[in-house]
Amino acid sequence: MKIVLERIVAGHGVDGSEREVDIRPEADGFAVTLDGAERLAAGQIGEVTRALVDGRPVEASVRREGDAVVVEYHGRRYAYRIRDARAPKIARRRREEEARGEIHAPMPGLVVEILTEVGESVEAGRPLVVIEAMKMQNALPAPLSGKVTVVAVKTGTAVESGALLITVTPDEA
Amino acid sequence: MPKPKTIRKVLVANRGEIAIRVCRTLREMGIGAVAVYSEPDRSAPHVYAADEAHLLGPAAASHSYLNAAKILEVARAAGADAIHPGYGFLAESADFAQRVLDAGLVWIGPSPESSRAVGDKVSARALAIAAGVPVLPGTPGPVSEIAALKKAADKIGYPVVLKAAAGGGGKGMRRVNAPGEFESAVRLAQGEARGAFGDDRLYLERWVEQPRHIEVQLLADERGNIVALGERDCSVQRRHQKVIEETPSPALDPAKRRELWDLAVKVARAGKYTNAGTAEFLMDRQGRFYFLEMNARLQVEHPVTEMVLGLDLVREQIRVAQGEPLDITQAEVKPVGAAMEFRIYAEDPDNGWLPQAGTIRRLVLPDGPYVRCDFGVRAGGEVPVHYDPMIGKIIVWGRTRGEAIARARRAIAETVIEGTRTTLPFHRWILEQKEFVSGAYDTAYLSKHFHEALPPDAAREEREAAILAAAFVAIERSAPAAASHTASRESGSNGAPGAAASRWRDAASPLRTVPDRGWK
Numbered sequence: 001m002k003i004v005l006e007r008i009v010a011g012h013g014v015d016g017s018e019r020e021v022d023i024r025p026e027a028d029g030f031a032v033t034l035d036g037a038e039r040l041a042a043g044q045i046g047e048v049t050r051a052l053v054d055g056r057p058v059e060a061s062v063r064r065e066g067d068a069v070v071v072e073y074h075g076r077r078y079a080y081r082i083r084d085a086r087a088p089k090i091a092r093r094r095r096e097e098e099a100r101g102e103i104h105a106p107m108p109g110l111v112v113e114i115l116t117e118v119g120e121s122v123e124a125g126r127p128l129v130v131i132e133a134m135k136m137q138n139a140l141p142a143p144l145s146g147k148v149t150v151v152a153v154k155t156g157t158a159v160e161s162g163a164l165l166i167t168v169t170p171d172e173a
Numbered sequence: 174m175p176k177p178k179t180i181r182k183v184l185v186a187n188r189g190e191i192a193i194r195v196c197r198t199l200r201e202m203g204i205g206a207v208a209v210y211s212e213p214d215r216s217a218p219h220v221y222a223a224d225e226a227h228l229l230g231p232a233a234a235s236h237s238y239l240n241a242a243k244i245l246e247v248a249r250a251a252g253a254d255a256i257h258p259g260y261g262f263l264a265e266s267a268d269f270a271q272r273v274l275d276a277g278l279v280w281i282g283p284s285p286e287s288s289r290a291v292g293d294k295v296s297a298r299a300l301a302i303a304a305g306v307p308v309l310p311g312t313p314g315p316v317s318e319i320a321a322l323k324k325a326a327d328k329i330g331y332p333v334v335l336k337a338a339a340g341g342g343g344k345g346m347r348r349v350n351a352p353g354e355f356e357s358a359v360r361l362a363q364g365e366a367r368g369a370f371g372d373d374r375l376y377l378e379r380w381v382e383q384p385r386h387i388e389v390q391l392l393a394d395e396r397g398n399i400v401a402l403g404e405r406d407c408s409v410q411r412r413h414q415k416v417i418e419e420t421p422s423p424a425l426d427p428a429k430r431r432e433l434w435d436l437a438v439k440v441a442r443a444g445k446y447t448n449a450g451t452a453e454f455l456m457d458r459q460g461r462f463y464f465l466e467m468n469a470r471l472q473v474e475h476p477v478t479e480m481v482l483g484l485d486l487v488r489e490q491i492r493v494a495q496g497e498p499l500d501i502t503q504a505e506v507k508p509v510g511a512a513m514e515f516r517i518y519a520e521d522p523d524n525g526w527l528p529q530a531g532t533i534r535r536l537v538l539p540d541g542p543y544v545r546c547d548f549g550v551r552a553g554g555e556v557p558v559h560y561d562p563m564i565g566k567i568i569v570w571g572r573t574r575g576e577a578i579a580r581a582r583r584a585i586a587e588t589v590i591e592g593t594r595t596t597l598p599f600h601r602w603i604l605e606q607k608e609f610v611s612g613a614y615d616t617a618y619l620s621k622h623f624h625e626a627l628p629p630d631a632a633r634e635e636r637e638a639a640i641l642a643a644a645f646v647a648i649e650r651s652a653p654a655a656a657s658h659t660a661s662r663e664s665g666s667n668g669a670p671g672a673a674a675s676r677w678r679d680a681a682s683p684l685r686t687v688p689d690r691g692w693k
Binding site for chain 1: 534535586588589590591594595597598601626628634635636637638639640641642643644645646647648649650
């Protein structure tokens with residue numbers, strides 16, 4: 001199966017780094033293709049997940065937290081949001097939305113904070129609205145630099161997945 | 174000459190790793206150990222390191238570990254004949270030491286008189302000047318008026334550093350580069366000092382560019398014998414707080430080392446110092462020493478000294494407190510090899526060293542040759558928000574500094590602490606930095622060079638984490654029950670690998686009661 005791992009960085013939502021992973025059963029574990037190479041992983045999951053990754057022993061704690069999978073490994077924390085790679089339409093739609101400067105709700109949730117107002121000039125990447133879903137708060141960043149022209153929701157609004165939240169209109173070049 | 178008294182039972186007026194460390198020596202010496210604890214520490218490891226334990230009160234230190242009256246009451250009720258204060262809390266309170274003596278108990282620490290003489294930075298400074306030990310040019314005492322401070326600064330020359338008279342741990346310290354910044358800097362420093370210590374008096378000193386912070390361990394008996402037990406280099410600091418200490422200092426040659434030890438002994442002699450203590454110095458880039466202050470207690474970093482001398486400093490403290498003479502002479506102080514201590518704080522080094530409270534889900538401490546772990550927490554235990562976020566220390570020894578560094582890398586890599594962020598990734602980072610490895614670092618090093626605790630093989634580790642995450646999802650999708658101990662939802666097929674869950678054994682399933690047979 002093909003999935004996409006989006007790395008979540010604490011407090012900043014999805015940081016944009018994402019990679020496609022192909023995973024299929026192989027021998028006693030999985031063959032995992034990512035970053036252009038196939039790697040074999042086999043082991044056990046549990047409170048401690050232990051696996052040999054291409055023969056290298058890896059001990060970590062892997063668990064689900066809300067809609068993220070969290071890996072604690074060597075004192076660092078890696079959180080990923082998982083998406084099916086089979087949904088290229090969604091990915092394409094999202095890219096198009098971003099190009100238009102629109103922020104849409106990535107999932108059903110509650111608007112807990114609006115960090116901007118109509119007329120404000122913002123830099124790309126600056127968090128503009130915070131959505132809470134499954135007890136996780138996600139700050140959604142401005143897709144591009146420009147002026148905020150639409151704030152379609154209020155604090156406390158419950159939104160459906162895909163609902164338009166904010167539009168940033170790029171500055172005239 | 175004081176008559177020797179025999180200590181049979183000691184109340185350890187502290188918590189965490191240092192309380193456990195003191196209890197260990199007490200047990201080795203056949204002396205009874207009495208632990209005290211606050212309400213949130215009811216099940217803390219230090220409680221179980223002692224022979225008996227007594228509740229002090231609620232979480233707030235003022236109601237528990239700083240509650241002098243209650244501690245004395247417990248000591249009396251438990252029949253303790255001595256109190257060891259550890260470090261922090263009441264360790265440097267001359268008043269508490271006096272109350273302990275007045276209650277007819279032995280105080281395992283410097284006498285109240287010597288503690289007062291060196292206790293605050295200002296009197297210690299006067300003492301050093303009188304003893305002919307160099308100090309940084311500065312105000313002779315604490316000053317409250319901005320005008321007087323300004324006059325002193327203009328005379329000394331910029332940059333200067335403002336320090337809280339009642340300060341410690343870097344709080345209330347502020348550098349002033351030019352006369353124009355002076356007033357606002359004073360107001361900020363006063364505010365910090367008032368907030369932290371309830372005392373906004375400041376003094377100021379000349380700023381030393383990129384100094385090294387080197388301290389000397391001292392031990393003195395009640396008969397006037399004083400020895401310097403070597404130095405510790407504590408120049409790896411963040412916000413004026415130590416994170417790594419080592420001995421010997423890589424910055425000293427034998428002549429400078431001898432000079433520094435002698436200066437430290439001079440200060441201790443001038444203060445009629447007894448028991449264990451530490452004289453702190455700055456060394457500037459020209460190799461000149463300036464006395465900073467005396468810490469009238471056992472220090473966090475005392476184990477590195479113990480490692481190179483084969484000495485138990487707590488044991489020596491107890492012997493001295495019993496009125497016994499030192500059993501080591503200066504000529505016998507011959508450190509062997511090199512030792513380093515890595516402080517593990519429940520702090521996030523990638524997020525402004527923000528303290529982290531929470532539950533330690535998993536704890537694996539390093540082992541093997543010449544590794545020592547002094548920890549105050551256990552797996553499943555809490556890191557309470559009420560106290561210092563230092564949860565333990567990893568100390569290593571090697572015949573050479575290079576050997577110690579290699580051992581440290583190995584030991585830190587073996588260590589697993591999950592459930593709370595810690596400074597472990599920071600230690601992995603610094604052990605790969607050429608400035609640290611060569612020994613050519615100073616107290617400004619971290620503020621200039623540390624940005625993120627990236628591991629030496631960051632890309633590979635991140636990839637391995639991603640592989641585990643992907644495998645987790647694959648198992649979750651093929652057999653939700655297999656991952657259900659953490660899964661909250663999720664199902665579906667998506668062509669998920671059917672037999673994967675059976676390939677990856679689920680260690681969290683009821684099968685876990687079966688001895689671990691590996692994943693096959």
